[in-house]
Amino acid sequence: MVRIVGIDIGGSTTKIVGYDGKELFSPMLVKATDPISSVYGAFGKFLNENKLKLSDIERIMVTGVGSSFIEEKIFGIPTYKVEEFLAIGLGGLFLTDLTRAIIVSMGTGTAYVMAEKDHAYHLGGTGVGGGTLLGLSNRMLNVRNFSDIVEMAKGGDLRKVDLSIADISHEEVVGLTQETTASNFGKMVDLASNADIALGIINLVFQTIGMLAVFASRNSEVKDIVLTGNLSNVPQARDIFSSLTELFGIPFHIPPHAEFATATGAAIVNPETKAKAI
Numbered sequence: 001m002v003r004i005v006g007i008d009i010g011g012s013t014t015k016i017v018g019y020d021g022k023e024l025f026s027p028m029l030v031k032a033t034d035p036i037s038s039v040y041g042a043f044g045k046f047l048n049e050n051k052l053k054l055s056d057i058e059r060i061m062v063t064g065v066g067s068s069f070i071e072e073k074i075f076g077i078p079t080y081k082v083e084e085f086l087a088i089g090l091g092g093l094f095l096t097d098l099t100r101a102i103i104v105s106m107g108t109g110t111a112y113v114m115a116e117k118d119h120a121y122h123l124g125g126t127g128v129g130g131g132t133l134l135g136l137s138n139r140m141l142n143v144r145n146f147s148d149i150v151e152m153a154k155g156g157d158l159r160k161v162d163l164s165i166a167d168i169s170h171e172e173v174v175g176l177t178q179e180t181t182a183s184n185f186g187k188m189v190d191l192a193s194n195a196d197i198a199l200g201i202i203n204l205v206f207q208t209i210g211m212l213a214v215f216a217s218r219n220s221e222v223k224d225i226v227l228t229g230n231l232s233n234v235p236q237a238r239d240i241f242s243s244l245t246e247l248f249g250i251p252f253h254i255p256p257h258a259e260f261a262t263a264t265g266a267a268i269v270n271p272e273t274k275a276k277a278i
Helices: 035-049 065-069 084-096 130-141 146-153 194-220 236-248 258-268
Strands: 004-009 013-019 024-031 059-063 079-081 100-106 110-116 119-126 181-183 225-228
Touching: 004 035, 004 065, 004 258, 013 035, 013 258, 024 035, 024 258, 035 065, 059 258, 084 100, 084 110, 084 119, 084 225, 084 258, 100 194, 100 258, 110 194, 119 194, 130 146, 130 194, 146 194, 194 225, 194 236, 225 258
Parallel strands: 004 059, 059 079, 100 225
Antiparallel strands: 004 013, 013 024, 100 110, 110 119
């Protein structure tokens, strides 16, 4: 059996997936501040949990900002570097079975990639992302843990934080619903709770990411948007992006294992034509 390992080396997390030539297996995440340590730690954990030996791995495909630190083969196994935006694009398509889409990688910041078949290129990005969410929550709520922010927001009410179309107009606005946000944090009533503020922060981040994706979709004449990266796991994401789909008629897809899309894209790349041997 063919066994290929894809590794996405980020600044604070490393994601690893196995690929047997048809399907993914055993995706996992390891947190570490040092990219070299995280790669070897993730790979060791992957082998152990799958009861594999070094000789069982055909090749290792690495990508991500931390891949620049990988300068030699990992444990002597053929190792290749894959350009990150290509990995993002191909991974997003693979996880959704789409052949053409805008792939949105939601990490500390957000990247937008145009992907079609076996090609992908960077459209641009925004500094609004997970780092924004954590920074604002730290400053406004004194909450620094990502899961705590998400849990706190579950009881929130956006009507106490955001200004909506209904707040500023009693008449219909063409193309918008009464619930459409007119201004993030444009209302902020005195009795707004921490839960309301937490939800407002999450809504601000996802609406900004989503609207830029809509603009990219229209500009590139692409009908599908695929959301990937760690933020895709936030429970509130689906409702926020679903509302954008209803408003603009552009489908947002959050596939299974969306947080592993970049590692997946690296794993499926043809090393002879789309990667660089180490």
